[in-house]
Amino acid sequence: MVTLIDNKALRHPEKQKRPDSPIQRKPDWIRVRAPNTAGYAETREIVKSKGLVTVCEEAACPNIGECWDQKHATMMILGDTCTRACAFCNVKTGMPGPVDPQEAENVGRAALEMGLKHIVITSVDRDDLDDGGAQHFVDVINSIRRQSPGTTVEILTPDFLRKTGAAEIVIDAKPDVFNHNLETVPRLYLSVRPGARYFHSLRLLERVKERDPTMFTKSGIMVGLGETREEVMQVMDDMRSAGIDFITIGQYLQPTKKHAAIDRFVTPDEFKSYESIARAKGFLMVSASPLTRSSHHAGDDFARLKAAREGRR
Known part of the structure; x- marks a missing residue:
């Protein structure tokens, strides 16, 4: 059982004024091609014609060219403006x-x-809504199931902090995967994710498994923000204690000079090491690489996740 730490000092954190941080030159293993394919253009047209927002664009994801070329897009609902100001995030x-x-x-x-x-x-994040947007998640899930019944649904939710009962109604809508990212190690929350609480996020994912043990759960962190290897190992252990099935680990990339500075670029070999350790700790699925993001190759990973569970029965 994960213990929820209720720290009142974290409930109303002041927005931190961060000094400008020069953006470091990316190493060769992080370079990606500019999106200019026909498939990319077609996906972009569908998204724009429906008036939809995607996290691919809003968060300046480096994989947008590859994903949109294959008609993979992560829809961002509830608008394009967040009520929080995380130091790593490019969403306004x-x-x-x-x-x-x-x-x-x-x-x-x-x-x-x-x-x-x-x-x-x-x-x-929609801290301004009574349910944090939970019912809207349910409405979206139901709409997809009605109009495109062959499509499996993965949700990547906010933490629903101080929104009693919100997570439960989303769980009961039975998405195929319930994802909520821890983002970083506990020590860095005040500087990187000041509006959130590590143990609340962890407990949210544990509650998913308590309410529906058959539902796949997923979470991810960024590295390169100043965390230590030992802290990453501890986060893995915390995730496994909460029953999380799938972990993603990717390199933090600084969106602008106003965002948190990159401490260092983690090498591909280090990511391979993290992947091996995570598999040894019992995760059903692991994705760890410089360009890993929560929704990158999500469909293929979901298929492998189901196969891995079947293989353990």
């Missing part, structure tokens, strides 16, 4: 507008038109 911060009543229907239609076998749905 402020007071969001009203929830689009047509968004759920449009996401379901896009899943059908794109012929998606697997879709990832994420969102901004």
Whole structure:
């Protein structure tokens, strides 16, 4: 059982004023091609025509060219403005507008038109809503199931901090994968993820397994923010204690000079080591590489995740 630490000092953190940090030149193993394929253009047109927002664009994901060329896109619901100001995130911060009543229907239609076998749905944090946007997640899941019943659904949710009962209604909508990222090690939360609490996020994922033991759970962290190897090992142990099935580990890339500085670029060999250790700790699926992101190759990983569970029976 994971113990929830209720630290009142973390409930209303002040936005930190960070000095500008020069953006370091990326090593060769992180270079990606600019998106310019026909498949990319087609996906972009479908997304724009439905008035949808994607985390691929908002978070400046380095894999957007590859994913959109294959008609893989991670839909970001509940608008494009987040109520928090995490030091690593490129999504804009402020007071969001009203929830689009047509968004759920449009996401379901896009899943059908794109012929998606697997879709990832994420969102901004909506601390301004009574349920943190939980019912909207349910509406989107139901719309996809109705319009594109062959599409499996993975959700990447906010933490629903201080939103009693919110997580439960999302779990009960039975997404195929429930993902919530821990993002970094506990020591760095105040500087990197000041509006969140590590043990609350961990407990959220544990509650998913308690409510539905058959549901796949997933979480990820970034490295290169100043964490130690031992701290990464401890996060893996915490995840396994919470029953998390799938871990992703990727390199943090600084979006702008205003964001948290990169401490270092973790080498491909170090990522391979993390992958080996995570598998030894019992995760059903592990994705660890410089360009690993939560939704990168999510459909293929989900298929392997199901196969891995079947193999253990």
